Amino acid sequence: MEAATHIKPDKEASASLWQRRGFRQFMLVVPALLALFMLFVYPISSVLLRSLFSPDFTLEHYLYFFKTPLYSRVLWITFQISILSTLSALIVGYPIAYVLRRARPGIRNFFLLAITLSFMISLLVRNYSWIIVLQRSGVINTVFTTLGLIDTPFKLLHNRFSVMVGMTHIFVPYIVFPIYSVMMGIDLNLEKAARNLGATRWQTFWRVSFPLSLPGIGAGALLVFIMALGFFITPALLGGRKEQMLSNLIQIQIVDLLNWPFASAMSVILLIATLIVFSIYNRYLGVERLWGGVKT
């Protein structure tokens, strides 16, 4: 009996807590927060700690990174490849989204499905397919040499160009969907109004349609750029000797050299680079737009 009277007030307290709307909403996100903590906050923190303590506090790994020309040069190559592949994916993806927005629903759904399906094909398969297409004895060179248009095959593979082709192929769906979803929210009557007021097709596009689709471009470009910074496999398979990414060097430090503190420092530097890009985006476009919200 005595125990029961002790428990009772607790029960009431928890009941009233449970009745509060805020608390119940909070409980809904607890699993997500736990997962975020275990799968993101904890690992990232241990990487950060590993890069700074070995076992005493030290900045030597960071100093070494910036002191050794190799690493800043590879970081620069990583940025170059990321920027170029983002631009290239935009150039290919934007017209697709533009046309899809205006296509009949049947055709639109067919193409959206086709783009979605490309997510399901293994990265390796897609990369090796490009090797088959671009190599010396590949489809393109065979056609040109058979037609007698060229004597020596084009060098299409294992250079910056083939990396761009492969990465663009992978990134286009990630560009198309954000732009498409932003475009779906644009009233096409605005274009009709512009035309009605005497604007040419180009003026209508550049002064009405394009500015309105900018949030989609920003969201897609950010997503792809951040993915590209950590990319590894496509530059490794399709690139030449100069297409070295930072993630490639991180892997060597982890697997071959067991220099985990330095690998951690390199990862943190790549993460900081990503966060800088992210904050620039947030400053000018607003991170809410990534998921289709409105900047407040």
Place this chain on the structure above:
Amino acid sequence: MKKKKETQNHKGMTRREFIVTTGAATGAALVTASVGPFVHTTMAKGGTLKVCSYGGSYQESQRKALIQPFADKFGVKIIEESGPDIAKVKAQVDNKSYEWDVVDLETRHIARGELENLLEPIDTNVVNLDGIDKKAIRKAAIGNIFWTTSLAYNKKALGGKKPCASWADFWDVKNFPGPRALQDQAAFNLEFALLADGVPKNKIYPIDVPRAFKKMDEIRDHIAVWWKSGAEQIQLLTSAEAHYASAWNGRVNVAQGKGVPLEIVWEGGILDLDWWAIPRGNPNKDLAMKFIDFAIKAERQGEQMQKYIAYGPTNLGAFKYITAERAKDLPSYPENLKKQFVQDADYWGPNLAPLTEQWKTWIIS
């Protein structure tokens, strides 16, 4: 990274799967998950042993010739995994949580593991070393195969032209034209460069680094492809994207078996080993030692190399169980052996980090 075994990259797939997941450093979980444990269903009265190797036809050869017979003979339940590297061994030893009792590792991993004290010393009271090649004995590992990285070419692509017979020929792009491929790493290439520059096989180590890089300068712009995964070398040679490439003998052998017109040049080949090792502190190490003892027996290796895979036995007695015809395809066949030399793991152990940095700096400039 190197070599052999034809399906996995260094075993190929493993490497590439790892590549995919590396940034997140979750490679270990994904690689093993993608291969899946292969559980032998033998009655487990003799305990359970977890063996990790490089997958593909290589691990299959071990399964048929070593693992299943061991399981049958001693009533041990064996759980197989794939995709080993020393980083995962370190994680297991640091956390005292052992996913592997016996692990197949390449020399550079073994050298690193011994430097960092991650491997259990071999108990020679249990592991009988009679007949084992001296080159295959280390403090904390016993070699289980010899494999070769050497020059290979596509005979058909040369169209009747005289093929390169040495690394000096490979460097001679005037008299031996044709697109070439090398692996994107310092190890092996620096040795090949010194051979091409006329350094005798027994004077390669310690590597004269400036001389080796100077020689590499000569060939850099003639290399059409710097390959990274084991699958690439054969794909490049098969498709004639490269007429000449450095390649692993096991994979070349498998491609030859499929009718691809590839040839291997044993002259100037570099022998390396794969090793059996035990993660330090493993509570199951007694059974693991027993397995290693069993797996290096002449008869077991003989069956493995005769029937299932073209690598060289480390137990010299194994040649008794291998036909003369088959032996000619193996890296440690005496005729082949004298044209090659063994990579010096103790040179590469401490030099791998600085030379990797120098290599990467060289290759992007």
